[in-house]
Amino acid sequence: xxxxxxxxxxxxxxxxxxxxxxxxxxxxxxxxxxxxxxxxxxxxxxxxxxxxxxxxxxxxxxxxxxxxxxxxxxxxxxxxxxxxxxxxxxxxxxxxxxxxxxxxxxxxxxxxxxxxxxxxxxxxxxxxxxxxxxxxxxxxxxxxxxxxxxxxxxxxxxxxxxxxxxxxxxxxxxxxxxxxxxxxxxxxxxxxxxxxxxxxxxxxxxxxxxxxxxxxxxxxxxxxxxxxxxxxxxxxxxxxxxxxxxxxxxxxxxxxxxxxxxxxxxxxxxxxxxxxxxxxxxxxxxxxxxxxxxxxxxxxxxxxxxxxxxxxxxxxxxxxxxxxxxxxxxxxxxxxxxxxxxxxxxxxxxxxxxxxxxxxxxxxxx
Amino acid sequence: xxxxxxxxxxxxxxxxxxxxxxxxxxxxxxxxxxxxxxxxxxxxxxxxxxxxxxxxxxxxxxxxxxxxxxxxxxxxxxxxxxxxxxxxxxxxxxxxxxxxxxxxxxxxxxxxxxxxxxxxxxxxxxxxxxxxxxxxxxxxxxxxxxxxxxxxxxxxxxxxxxxxxxxxxxxxxxxxxxxxxxxxxxxxxxxxxxxxxxxxxxxxxxxxxxxxxxxxxxxxxxxxxxxxxxxxxxxxxxxxxxxxxxxxxxxxxxxxxxxxxxxxxxxxxxxxxxxxxxxxxxxxxxxxxxxxxxxxxxxxxxxxxxxxxxxxxxxxxxxxxxxxxxxxxxxxxxxxxxxxxxxxxxxxxxxxxxxxxxxxxxxxxx
Numbered sequence: 001x002x003x004x005x006x007x008x009x010x011x012x013x014x015x016x017x018x019x020x021x022x023x024x025x026x027x028x029x030x031x032x033x034x035x036x037x038x039x040x041x042x043x044x045x046x047x048x049x050x051x052x053x054x055x056x057x058x059x060x061x062x063x064x065x066x067x068x069x070x071x072x073x074x075x076x077x078x079x080x081x082x083x084x085x086x087x088x089x090x091x092x093x094x095x096x097x098x099x100x101x102x103x104x105x106x107x108x109x110x111x112x113x114x115x116x117x118x119x120x121x122x123x124x125x126x127x128x129x130x131x132x133x134x135x136x137x138x139x140x141x142x143x144x145x146x147x148x149x150x151x152x153x154x155x156x157x158x159x160x161x162x163x164x165x166x167x168x169x170x171x172x173x174x175x176x177x178x179x180x181x182x183x184x185x186x187x188x189x190x191x192x193x194x195x196x197x198x199x200x201x202x203x204x205x206x207x208x209x210x211x212x213x214x215x216x217x218x219x220x221x222x223x224x225x226x227x228x229x230x231x232x233x234x235x236x237x238x239x240x241x242x243x244x245x246x247x248x249x250x251x252x253x254x255x256x257x258x259x260x261x262x263x264x265x266x267x268x269x270x271x272x273x274x275x276x277x278x279x280x281x282x283x284x285x286x287x288x289x290x291x292x293x294x295x296x297x298x299x300x301x302x303x304x305x306x307x308x309x310x311x312x313x314x315x316x317x318x319x320x321x322x323x324x325x326x327x328x329x330x331x332x333x334x335x336x337x338x339x340x341x342x343x344x345x346x347x348x349x350x351x352x353x354x355x356x357x358x359x360x361x362x363x364x365x366x
Numbered sequence: 367x368x369x370x371x372x373x374x375x376x377x378x379x380x381x382x383x384x385x386x387x388x389x390x391x392x393x394x395x396x397x398x399x400x401x402x403x404x405x406x407x408x409x410x411x412x413x414x415x416x417x418x419x420x421x422x423x424x425x426x427x428x429x430x431x432x433x434x435x436x437x438x439x440x441x442x443x444x445x446x447x448x449x450x451x452x453x454x455x456x457x458x459x460x461x462x463x464x465x466x467x468x469x470x471x472x473x474x475x476x477x478x479x480x481x482x483x484x485x486x487x488x489x490x491x492x493x494x495x496x497x498x499x500x501x502x503x504x505x506x507x508x509x510x511x512x513x514x515x516x517x518x519x520x521x522x523x524x525x526x527x528x529x530x531x532x533x534x535x536x537x538x539x540x541x542x543x544x545x546x547x548x549x550x551x552x553x554x555x556x557x558x559x560x561x562x563x564x565x566x567x568x569x570x571x572x573x574x575x576x577x578x579x580x581x582x583x584x585x586x587x588x589x590x591x592x593x594x595x596x597x598x599x600x601x602x603x604x605x606x607x608x609x610x611x612x613x614x615x616x617x618x619x620x621x622x623x624x625x626x627x628x629x630x631x632x633x634x635x636x637x638x639x640x641x642x643x644x645x646x647x648x649x650x651x652x653x654x655x656x657x658x659x660x661x662x663x664x665x666x667x668x669x670x671x672x673x674x675x676x677x678x679x680x681x682x683x684x685x686x687x688x689x690x691x692x693x694x695x696x697x698x699x700x701x702x703x704x705x706x707x708x709x710x711x712x713x714x715x716x717x718x719x720x721x722x723x724x725x726x727x728x729x730x731x732x
Contacts, residue, residue, distance in 0.1 A: 118577050124727075132723025135662040136697050138575070163662075167575075173568030180562055180572045185579040188554055190638040191615045195608070196546055197641030202539030206546045207645040209504070209533075211484050213551040213586045215645065220579045222639025222730070229631045236623040242561070243620055247613070249557045254609055257602040265595045272556040273588025275563030279573040279581065283691040296501040296529075304687060305671070305678030312671030320698075321670060323687040325649040331502050332686075357498025361490075 001091075001154045005029045007059045007066040009082055011043035011052075014095050014117070015069030016129030018162065019048040024131040025161040033059035043126035060086035065158060067115075068094040072230035076105035083109060091151040093158075097178065097227075098235045099142045099171035113155040114142035114171055116178075117164055124224070132163070139164035142171040179238035183231060184246065186220050187239065193221040212324065212333075284319055284339065290363035291344030293336040295356045299325070307334070310350045316343060337363050367457075367520045371395045373425045373432040375448055377409035377418075380461050380483070381435030382495030384528065385414040390497040391527035399425035409492035426452035431524060433481075434460040438596035442471035449475060457517040459524075463544065463593075464601045465508045465537040479521040480508035480537060482544075483530055490590070498529070505530035508537040545604035549597060550612065552586050553605065559587040578690065578699075643730055650685055650705065656729035657710030659702040661722045665691065673700070676716045682709060703729050 006022055008015045011034045019030045032049030033056055034040040040052040053059035060066050066086055070078040075096040082092050083106065093115045096102050106112035117139045139159040143152045156166045169177065196206040196214060207214075232239060256264035280287040297303050304323065311318060320337035338344045348358040372388055374381045377400045385396045398415030399422055400406040406418040419425035426432050432452055436444040441462040448458050449472065459481045462468055472478035483505045505525040509518045522532045535543065562572040562580060573580075598605060622630035646653040663669050670689065677684060686703035704710045714724040 128725060128727055130723045130725045132662050133725055135723070136699070169570060170568050173570060176567045177570055177572055177575055180565060180567070181575050181580045182577050184561075185558060185583045187619060188558065189579070189583065190634060191612060191619065192551060192554065193638050193641040193645065194634065195550075195611055195615055197637065197644065199546060199611075201543045201546070202536050204535060204539060204543055205644075206543055207641055208648055209543055209547055210645050211548050211551075213555070214547045216585045217551045217555065217583045218638075218642055218645065219582045221642045222635055222637075225632050225635040225639075228635055229628050232623060232631055233626055233628060236626065240620060240623050243616060243623075245561055245565075246557060247616065249561055250609060250613065253553060253557065254606060257598060257606050257609075260599055260602065262595050262599060265598055266591050268556060268560065269588055269591040269594055271563065271588075272559050272584075273591075275559040275573055276584055276587045278563065278571075279559065279576050279584065282574055296498050299683075301681045301683045302678040304684055305674040308670040308674045312668040315667045317665075317667045318670055318689065319691050321687065321689040323684065325685050325703075333502070337691075357496045357501070359494060359496045359499055361494050 001064065001150055003027060003065045003154065003158060005031065005063045007053075007063040007086075007090075008032050008043075008049060008069060009056065009059060009066055009078060010034055010069035010071075011039050011049060011126055012069060013124055013126065013128050014119075014133075015067065016043045016046055016048035016126035017131065017133040018067050018069060018095065019043065020046075020129055020131035021134055021162040022158070031059050031063065039126065043129070046126045046129055048126055048129055056081055057085045060090055063090050065154065066090055066092045068092065070094075070096075071226070072096050072098055072234050075102045079112065080105050080107075083111060091154050093155045097182075097231050099140070099174045101234055103142055103144060103171040108144070108146040110146050110148035111151060113147055113152050115155065115159065116140040116142075116174065117159070118182075124226070134159070135163035137164045139166050140174055141166050141168050142174050143168060144171070175235050176238045176241070179235055179242045183235055183239045184242040186223060186228065187232070187243065188246075189218045189221040193218040215324070284337075286339060287363075289339050289341075290319065290337050291339070291341060292361050292363040293338060293344060293348055293351070294359040294361075295334040295336070295351055296331060297323070297334050297356065298331040304334075306354060307351060307356075310354060311347055314346065314350060316347050316350075367430065367516055369393060369431045369520065369524060371397065371429045373419075373429040373448075373452075373456075374398050374409075374415060374435060375422065375425060375432055375444060376400055376435035376437075377405050377415060377492050378435060379490055379492065379494050380485075380499075381433065382409045382412055382414035382492035383497065383499040384433050384435060384461065385409065386412075386495055386497035387500055387528040388524075397425050397429065405492065409495070412492045412495055414492055414495055422447055423451045426456055429456050431520065432456055432458045434458065436460075436462075437592070438462050438464055438600050441468045445478065446471050446473075449477060457520050459521045463548075463597050465506070465540045467600055469508055469510060469537040474510070474512040476512050476514035477517060479513055479518050481521065481525065482506040482508075482540065483525070484548075490592070500525070501529035503530045505532050506540055507532050507534050508540050509534060510537070541601050542604045542607070545601055545608045549601055549605045550608040552589060552594065553598070553609065554612075555584045555587040559584040581690070639730060646730075650703075652705060653730060655705050655707075656685065656703050657705070657707060658727050658729040659704060659710060659714055659717070660725040660727075661700040661702070661717055662697060663689070663700050663722070664697040670700075672720060673717060673722075676720060677713055680712065680716060682713050682716075
């Protein structure tokens with residue numbers, strides 16, 4: 001099985017990026033279709049698709065693979081329509097953020113393989129599309145017992161060719177997993193920023209007094225409602241379950257605070273440190289050796305270049321690098337993660353020589 | 367009133383950094399005291415204090431200002447001890463993360479002004495101290511009706527001279543404010559990472575499958591238990607209140623998910639976007655104009671230098687800059703915030719010319 005002609009159904013940001021990435025991988029022909037003619041025109045203009053089809057049937061005719069990139073709420077009917085409109089040798093996949101609904105809509109056909117690229121982009125429209133959107137991203141695939149293994153291999157190879165890393169998972173497990181790792185964090189970010197935003201304390205506005213932790217934790221707050229209303233409603237079951245578990249965790253914490261239970265708090269924080277370290281184990285070769293450097297920098301162009309050049313020239317590898325702005329007057333805080341104490345000290349000395357004061361500490365507590 | 371001789375009581379990270387910053391500001395003489403002789407030796411070795419005193423009485427003798435930098439649990443008795451040991455013309459302040467307890471321990475004396483620098487460092491010990499720790503930071507001050515206005519002005523001027531921005535607030539309001547903006551986010555970060563860490567879903571480890579939102583939201587999870595157990599217990603009242611409000615917000619969300627209330631979700635997300643924008647209003651001149659650029663970069667030294675140099679050479683001002691590592695094989699994601707669409711496009715073109723694919727989108731949704 002080989003993809004010679006690809007249909008992309010839904011030519012928004014994700015669909016158009018799939019098309020661009022497929023062409024980057026050497027695919028010759030990509031046909032686009034979108035129920036919204038403007039969205040389709042944008043993808044043609046962007047050069048993402050070679051041609052825009054007039055109808056779904058035209059789009060999928062003669063294709064070996066159709067990628068359905070519709071909004072979550074339209075995913076199930078759209079996948080069904082594509083399965084009906086396409087020939088037997090056309091494999092169908094999708095890119096939706098939830099998988100149970102669309103997989104059951106595929107009615108046990110061997111031709112469908114559910115998919116979900118985790119690329120976290122909030123942009124809309126083919127004009128923001130990029131061939132590089134999936135580079136390094138996890139791409140969940142949800143084959144079922146009925147799925148033809150050849151088709152699964154085809155989709156697996158296709159998403160790999162786009163630069164992503166395919167990870168197979170059961171659709172029910174997928175939806176629970178994203179409820180816990182993405183939808184619950186999004187919900188808590190919204191809850192937290194709205195709680196802080198709704199209160200004024202003795203004339204002080206909590207959101208204006210926000211420290212780094214509140215800013216970090218509300219990074220995704222208010223994210224694109226067109227996408228997120230659908231996701232919350234479509235995955236309401238697993239999200240409610242995750243919120244229920246969250247409530248149980250809250251109960252235990254509140255009890256510990258009520259009784260002044262320092263032992264519980266110590267265990268709870270220790271567990272959190274361990275889980276956080278496990279989270280970073282994939283990203284860093286040795287999370288325990290990570291050192292955090294904090295530098296206060298002024299707000300002007302060229303500051304970052306000076307710092308990264310000095311470290312780059314000394315071949316010091318920066319694992320993470322963050323600049324957070326406080327205000328035009330007060331400048332910002334730069335946080336670097338560097339592996340190894342000696343290496344971190346070397347970096348601190350280089351920055352010290354540029355006149356910066358650097359605070360070095362183990363990144364994961366003690 | 368003028369500070370000629372300063373006493374720092376408690377010479378850990380914060381105390382030693384106060385001493386270094388005071389000397390940077392031109393103060394001639396800093397005396398240190400710590401009940402732990404090792405901590406005091408470290409501060410002397412670091413050159414943070416000019417001399418280490420043998421007793422509290424020796425430390426505060428002849429000083430015009432004493433800064434108490436004890437752990438939260440020892441703050442109240444230590445401030446009381448310093449007030450007793452020092453002469454009438456010595457003003458006393460502290461740097462604790464909670465303020466109600468220590469302010470009531472000061473028993474209405476006009477000589478005490480509570481303080482709290484918000485510098486978010488998790489490091490410990492004078493060896494990590496830095497004169498720059500407070501640059502650009504908010505420093506809460508909690509004068510009471512009994513506080514001598516001259517003393518308040520003295521402390522206000524002193525913390526300004528350390529590079530911080532003093533903000534006056536009532537102690538009760540302070541503790542509610544930090545419960546909401548710091549302690550609640552910390553608690554939720556721990557709850558969230560422990561919830562994700564306690565579950566395995568169909569063989570998948572949620573913390574290993576963590577997307578960007580979960581990583582962002584658990585940045586402070588597992589933070590220094592020696593500091594945080596004290597903070598949670600000392601500020602248990604306001605933290606429980608904040609958790610109670612959080613529960614009420616949860617109720618409404620769960621109800622909306624149960625009834626499929628898209629209208630509520632739209633309003634809720636819209637509010638979150640507004641609150642988040644308000645949070646960033648201080649940090650950025652025009653949050654609505656912020657554009658987000660996302661770039662996938664390989665894991666090797668020099669990459670950041672190449673990017674920041676190219677942008678710096680073109681005088682493009684980078685508001686926020688974040689590199690998050692995915693893995694040594696998969697490289698990382700670089701996220702830049704730049705003000706203005708034209709400026710963002712110019713940056714994207716410069717990076718495109720270096721062979722990077724860039725996804726540009728408004729930073730605060732649409």
